[in-house]
Amino acid sequence: MDEKKVEQILQNPKFKEMVAKKSRLSWTLTIIMLVVYVGFMLLVGYNKEFLMSSFSGGVTTWGIPLGLSIIVLSFLLCGVYSYIANNTLDPLTQDAMKEVEAIANQKELN
Template structure:
């Protein structure tokens, strides 16, 4: 693939749309995870009493399920990303690839 083909791919509107959507999705999910994780760390730093308190006088403190939920949330966000990437962004990727193949075949014929 030569430089002109690469330029055509990079200027392709479907390719640009795919990159834009993927970027928005990635940064949104990263922001959500960062907000929750930093919030948890701030809670650990500034309100240990709350995290150390028990639900009903038992052994399990509030911090245990909260910490576990953060871990579970990270897996869920990975699943959300995979689902959206596979079902929405792959369609744009396929359309862009078809146009790239058409560009490559055009260039090969000339």
């Protein structure tokens, strides 16, 4: 594929929209996960007493439900990504790919 076709694809509005939406979604979910995980690590590093304190007056500490909630959150974020990707991004990707294929299959006007 020559540079002219590549540039046409990169400047295509549907292709740009698809890339922007996928990027925005992935960065948003990544930031959410990083903030939660780094927050938990900071809590481990700077407030161990809270994590070691009893959750229910028994042997269960706050660290256990908080650690499990991070794992559950990661599964939930995967589900959110899958739902949005299947219902919003896939149709957009199909439209963009049709236009990309049309550009790629164009004959040179020489």
